[in-house]
């Protein structure tokens with residue numbers, strides 16, 4: 001797919017900006033496309049002086065956002081300008097890995113004067129909102145806080161592009177990577193099975209494979225290849241079932257706890273590499289590991305685990321014993337919450353570690369450590385005509401409560417038709433049909449048969 005033509009001027013982005021409102025963004029069903037699925041209209045309800053486009057995309061092997069900036073910069077920039085207008089931000093920043101020099105050069109030709117491109121280090125997890133905001137602004141979001149606490153709003157590239165497109169969200173861009181014949185970035189109908197998307201990438205190169213959704217670090221193992229693509233599926237990574245990452249993600253808590261209790265030598269590597277600890281947040285995973293054997297005082301041991309962003313760097317990169325401090329932190333969170341162990345310091349007391357800039361984990365080293373070097377680290381955006389016979393639209397593919405169907409079983413729908421709305425008074429998002437056909441209500445989804 002060629003880069004979109006005719007956008008190589010400052011005026012292109014300015015002239016194409018259309019009036020847009022948060023209400024319209026809600027109507028279109030736009031949610032954060034980068035992972036959490038937070039309803040974008042709610043985010044746009046804030047007033048901040050800075051919008052940051054998150055193009056860091058630091059999950060190994062994924063390239064979706066970079067490809068969108070290369071091929072679809074026009075709707076992306078339009079959406080970014082509109083988002084800035086909606087939150088009253090006079091300034092915008094596009095945070096993108098410094099290694100993408102050609103894309104940075106092209107963007108710099110197109111952006112209006114009040115948007116700048118900020119090159120980011122090629123490290124993990126540069127796309128974490130807290131890390132991104134710190135790199136771009138020098139400010140630290142306080143533990144448990146939001147970017148608006150430091151006068152910023154962060155939005156994913158595809159989210160901003162969806163605003164610029166001004167259409168119901170029925171398609172998803174994602175990278176198919178790992179053990180597939182042709183690693184690629186595709187635009188797919190929401191609700192299509194991941195198996196059909198893997199076939200579009202040439203199919204798996206091994207017979208016995210497993211799938212990680214969303215990347216490999218913060219992955220969600222797929223229950224099978226019938227799992228549908230949702231508004232937040234940014235990547236499909238296929239790996240041999242014997243791969244260590246598949247084994248790590250499949251580990252059960254009793255085993256994690258038993259091995260961790262006996263094998264942790266308290267070397268502190270997990271803490272010393274933890275990006276949130278380095279940011280000055282009160283999180284020390286080696287202390288969470290202590291709690292496996294000795295915890296009798298929650299306030300002494302598990303305070304701070306609430307502020308683990310679950311980036312998995314401690315478990316999949318730092319720990320020399322291949323232990324799982326991330327999951328120990330995750331397991332501690334409910335107890336920490338129940339004991340009210342929230343951060344009580346002042347924002348000013350949160351100061352980054354003096355070595356923070358020198359302990360960033362380079363992507364190349366991470367890929368090698370994860371055993372991913374053998375896989376082709378590319379994902380060009382390619383046209384593919386999908387004609388699924390069926391799509392499954394989960395009623396919960398966003399932050400908040402499941403949406404409520406507004407169609408009945410047997411009802412005919414067209415692509416783009418509204419099929420579900422947020423529950424009255426609850427956080428949620430509208431869902432639209434991604435193909436035309438006959439709707440059927442299942443217990444947690446709307447199914448459409450073509």
Ligand code: SF4
Nearest residue numbers: 264266267268270319
């Ligand atoms: S890095 Fe591993 S062995 Fe070292 S303290 Fe952390 S969990 Fe324990």
Ligand code: SF4
Nearest residue numbers: 274308309311312314
């Ligand atoms: S997963 Fe580990 S490295 Fe990442 S924030 Fe949590 S404790 Fe820190």
